[in-house]
Amino acid sequence: MLTRVGTKIAIGLLKLLAMLPYGLVARAGDGLGWLLYQIPSRRRRIVHTNLKLCFPEWSDEKREEVASKHFRQAIRSYLERSVQWFASAKKLDKLVQVDSEIDLTDPDMPPTLLLGFHFVGIEAGSIYINRALRRQCASLYQPMSNPELEEVAKHARGRFGADMASRADSARIVLRWLRERKPVMLGADMDYGLRNSTFVPFFGIPTCTLTAVGRLAKAGNAQVVPFIGEVLPNYKGYRLKVFKPWANYPSGDDETDARRMNAFLEEQIPLMPEQYYWVHKRFKTRPPGMPSFY
Template sequence: MLGRIGVALAIAFLKFLAIIPYGITARFGDGLGWLLYQIPSRRKRIVHTNLKLCFPEWSDEKREDIAQKHFRHAIRSYVERSVQWFGSAKKLEKLIQVDSAVDLTDPDLPPTLFLGLHFVGIEAGSIFLNYSLHRRCGSLYQPFSNPQIEELAKAQRARFGADMASRADSARIVLRWLRDRKPVMLGADMDYGMRNSTFVPFFGIPTCTLTAVGRLAKTGRAQVVPFIGEVLPDYKGYRLKIFEPWDNYPTGDDEADARRMNAFLEEQIPHMPEQYYWVHKRFKTRPPGEPGFY
């Protein structure tokens, strides 16, 4: 765990990276990711395990290529928190393109859950979605192990008018936000254990998947709008892609609604497989009696 001095130095370094040209920061993160990929590590093994499970038809050469590209993207995404957390609104406007099927400035926007999918650009996408809404919104977060970093992340993620709430304490808060017509941003495509989850296929593998999105949408009478933060090539920034609201959702069937999210991911990931968050143990929780993958 980082001590107070270590955290202070890390924050100072992030603030420095935020004021230098973005291309330099991005290239530094990319190079650091390449370097760290050369070192055997648990996260590197997780990436390879996930890719082998989801794409067994790929050759070893292709899997290695995507794994290395993803590792570079993942490390780069941590470095680029500097720009996302401390860069000015004007700088973010220059770096992030918005491609939205929803009018984000509509004063009559119905109760909406914006579902962030865990591609490496999710941090940039979430922060700029908050900025682009031009109104207060709610945002859920996964707590950090270091309390100083958690307070920093909450403050910087909230700087364009977001009310923050921990994912563990979220249900009643989210429903209150929806009643107040606040758009709510949340992520659900990770393994958070069996609580409020079910096993549904993801690339053909029974995968522990949250059911909260469908149930919150049903109770809060909200539409669900997925979004993806895409890292653009040649260090040109990001694209925030906001999709049409899901039709006929929720159905009231927890398994069918959870499967809808995984099926949507299965459609989107092949467009940029190196950018999905493979460093996460997506298949950590297994059905009873089934051996683990990691």
């Protein structure tokens, strides 16, 4: 955990990097990721474990290639927080391409949950979708262990007009936002433990999966619109991909709705497997009696 002085230095470094050309920052992050991947670490083992579980048909060489690329993407994403948090709106406009299957500026948009997924570009996508909506929206965030860094991150993520609230305080606030016709962003594809979760398949593995999205959509009479932040090749920036609302969702059945989310991910991850957040222990919580993968 960063000390108070260390936190101030880290924030100052991010602000400094935000003044540099994006391509330079991205290349520096790429190089640092390559270097760190050469050092055996717990995170590197987690990446390999996840890839082996999800893609058992891959050769060792294929897994090694994707793991190396992902490590570079993941470390790079931390340095790119500098641009995403502190660069000007004009700079971000040049870096983010919006590819949306719905009209994000529709003033008559029904109550909407914007469901983000943990690809390495999620930060860029979540911040910029505030701007693309051209209206006040709202977002849930996962609290950090460092209060000072959390405050900076919360301000940066909401700088284009988003109301922010912690996941711990979410249900009542989300329903109020939906009644006010504010689009609400949230992510649900991480392992948050057994509470409000069920075990459904993810690449064939029983996986602890949140059920909150379907229940919030039902209670708020909201449509669910998935979106993905994609890192473009050749250091060109990002693509914010916004999909059509899921039809017949929520179904009214928590397990069916959780399966729907995981099935969507199973379609999207193979399109850019190096960009999904494999450094996370996605299979940390196991069904009773089953051993840990990690």
